[in-house]
Amino acid sequence: MEKFNEIIKGNTPVLVDFFATWCGPCKMMHPILEELHGRVGEKARILTVDVDKNEALSAAYKVQSVPTLMIFKDGELKWRGAGVHSAADLEKLLEQYS
Numbered sequence: 001m002e003k004f005n006e007i008i009k010g011n012t013p014v015l016v017d018f019f020a021t022w023c024g025p026c027k028m029m030h031p032i033l034e035e036l037h038g039r040v041g042e043k044a045r046i047l048t049v050d051v052d053k054n055e056a057l058s059a060a061y062k063v064q065s066v067p068t069l070m071i072f073k074d075g076e077l078k079w080r081g082a083g084v085h086s087a088a089d090l091e092k093l094l095e096q097y098s
Contacts, residue, residue, distance in 0.1 A: 004047070004057060008072035013044045013097040015090060018058055018068040020051050025084050026067045035087040036094075044094045073097045 019026035051058040071079040
């Protein structure tokens with residue numbers, strides 16, 4: 001599997017979902033992310049990061065609540081938001097960085 005830092009350095013936008021298995025809103029995001037993947041296809045990557053299994057990464061990005069979503073491109077954090085977002089809203093955000 002590719003390393004997180006290698007993935008976010010690409011010129012394809014990467015949406016990262018920091019989630020927890022015990023989090024209700026995070027469970028709501030799962031089908032939304034699947035729908036989003038169907039909408040954007042290869043134009044963007046979608047990663048999920050379990051905060052309980054990746055504590056160092058979560059701490060490095062100061063994730064204090066879940067779900068926290070971030071968009072990276074060329075290694076730079078372009079957008080950050082917390083809570084549940086619609087597939088349409090996330091698609092519009094990703095299009096800005098395509």
